[in-house]
Amino acid sequence: MAKASETSNGSQPTIGEPYYCQECKRNHTKGKIYKEHLNFAKFGVEDKSSDIEAGDTQLEDSNVTEDEESFPEDEEYLPEDEYLPGEMDEDEVQNENGEDEDFDNEDLPLNIGESECVDAVKKLPGVGEATLKKLIKAGFSSLESIAYTPPSIIQEESGLGDKTTAKLIKASMEKLDIGFKSAEAVWEHRKNIARITTGSQELDNLFGGGIETGCVIELFGEFRTGKTQLAHQLCVNVQLPKEDGGLEGNALYIDTEGTFRPERIIQMAEGLDLDHKKVLKNIVFGRAYNSDHQVLLIKEATNLIREKNIKLIVVDSLIGHFRSEYVGRGTLANRQQTINAHLHDLLRLTDIFPELSVIVTNQVQSKPDVFYGNPTVAAGGNIVAHGSTIRVYLRKGKGEQRVAKMIDAPHLPEGEAVFSITENGIND
Numbered sequence: 118m119a120k121a122s123e124t125s126n127g128s129q130p131t132i133g134e135p136y137y138c139q140e141c142k143r144n145h146t147k148g149k150i151y152k153e154h155l156n157f158a159k160f161g162v163e164d165k166s167s168d169i170e171a172g173d174t175q176l177e178d179s180n181v182t183e184d185e186e187s188f189p190e191d192e193e194y195l196p197e198d199e200y201l202p203g204e205m206d207e208d209e210v211q212n213e214n215g216e217d218e219d220f221d222n223e224d225l226p227l228n229i230g231e232s233e234c235v236d237a238v239k240k241l242p243g244v245g246e247a248t249l250k251k252l253i254k255a256g257f258s259s260l261e262s263i264a265y266t267p268p269s270i271i272q273e274e275s276g277l278g279d280k281t282t283a284k285l286i287k288a289s290m291e292k293l294d295i296g297f298k299s300a301e302a303v304w305e306h307r308k309n310i311a312r313i314t315t316g317s318q319e320l321d322n323l324f325g326g327g328i329e330t331g332c333v334i335e336l337f338g339e340f341r342t343g344k345t346q347l348a349h350q351l352c353v354n355v356q357l358p359k360e361d362g363g364l365e366g367n368a369l370y371i372d373t374e375g376t377f378r379p380e381r382i383i384q385m386a387e388g389l390d391l392d393h394k395k396v397l398k399n400i401v402f403g404r405a406y407n408s409d410h411q412v413l414l415i416k417e418a419t420n421l422i423r424e425k426n427i428k429l430i431v432v433d434s435l436i437g438h439f440r441s442e443y444v445g446r447g448t449l450a451n452r453q454q455t456i457n458a459h460l461h462d463l464l465r466l467t468d469i470f471p472e473l474s475v476i477v478t479n480q481v482q483s484k485p486d487v488f489y490g491n492p493t494v495a496a497g498g499n500i501v502a503h504g505s506t507i508r509v510y511l512r513k514g515k516g517e518q519r520v521a522k523m524i525d526a527p528h529l530p531e532g533e534a535v536f537s538i539t540e541n542g543i544n545d
């Protein structure tokens with residue numbers, strides 16, 4: 118695992134402390150969001166940010182060069198300057214009516230495209246060009262992303278003031294008609310939940326007919342219990358036609374451990390008689406080099422989900438980076454808080470996109486000294502357990518067999534399923 122960040126004296130930084138990032142050879146502040154870092158990590162270049170749209174991580178673009186063809190003109194992108202969250206508050210002043218007003222004192226050309234979502238944001242009351250620019254730049258390019266994000270986060274990341282933020286959230290919620298609704302309406306919504314087949318009938322039954330959309334599913338278990346294999350299989354299966362158990366959608370795979378293997382995708386695609394080239398193309402891959410980067414990739418995912426018809430997000434693994442980076446710092450609370458926020462970013466995505474499934478993996482600690490009898494305690498502790506909506510514990514069976522146990526699901530009975538990992542992927 119890449120150890121990406123250290124402070125000047127070689128110790129691990131705490132939140133708010135500056136550290137030298139070995140990935141981009143620059144200084145960052147732990148816990149803050151830096152697009153330059155994202156762009157470096159995604160494309161291996163410095164200062165390409167002015168050419169690159171945030172979230173534009175396509176598999177086929179992974180060898181991005183100076184070649185302009187990689188950035189088609191009709192793609193949205195934003196010019197990037199050195200931007201520090203929270204620095205722009207002084208732009209925001211009140212006019213004589215006591216209303217917030219943003220002055221556009223940055224001489225930046227605004228090129229944000231004309232998507233429907235951006236258009237809806239533009240039409241919110243009080244949104245001028247400067248406010249819009251800040252929102253888009255911080256990734257809030259739809260009503261949903263504004264309505265579902267806590268005000269403090271919008272403020273920190275966009276640099277907008279609290280009054281403006283509160284107004285924007287209220288207006289977005291009104292436009293989206295968010296508020297109380299009847300149980301019948303909730304049922305209408307749940308009736309539309311779709312499912313992705315795992316490839317194993319037994320496992321599908323355990324999940325009530327496959328992995329459902331609109332929620333976060335945590336797969337946890339020891340090393341080699343099939344978490345990564347199952348995640349690979351779902352990236353293939355989500356692409357299947359609906360009648361074959363898919364969602365006719367694409368997948369976004371965030372790999373924190375370097376265990377994503379296209380070879381396995383090819384084998385699994387061939388096992389289903391699919392064109393493996395197409396299947397690979399439809400999986401957007403992002404390698405997260407450290408926990409900040411991992412958090413950032415998910416924060417940037419909203420546009421990508423819409424543009425690339427993403428129906429499944431995999432984060433494999435959810436807390437590996439956090440565990441290694443926060444070790445011995447006596448800042449467990451910090452760690453849990455950051456993981457919690459990250460998990461809520463994921464949950465929020467499933468609110469915004471009801472047709473989206475999120476799979477996170479979590480390796481349990483099996484060392485006897487940290488393991489007090491209960492094999493179903495995941496490494497992230499209670500935070501992860503409470504934030505996830507469905508939790509499944511995996512363990513080894515005989516040979517290629519694996520056993521999945523439903524631990525925690527609001528509407529599914531506890532139970533177990535046996536499945537196999539074969540050359541062609543997951544089956545019974």
Ligand code: ADP
Binds near residue numbers: 341342
């Ligand atoms: P983890 O839970 O640590 O993510 P993995 O999902 O990587 O575990 O599972 C690893 C297991 O998957 C291996 O031990 C092996 O049993 C099985 N596996 C991996 N590749 C293949 C393959 N090509 N053919 C059959 N089984 C495989």
Ligand code: MG
Binds near residue numbers: 344345346376433
């Ligand atoms: Mg794994």
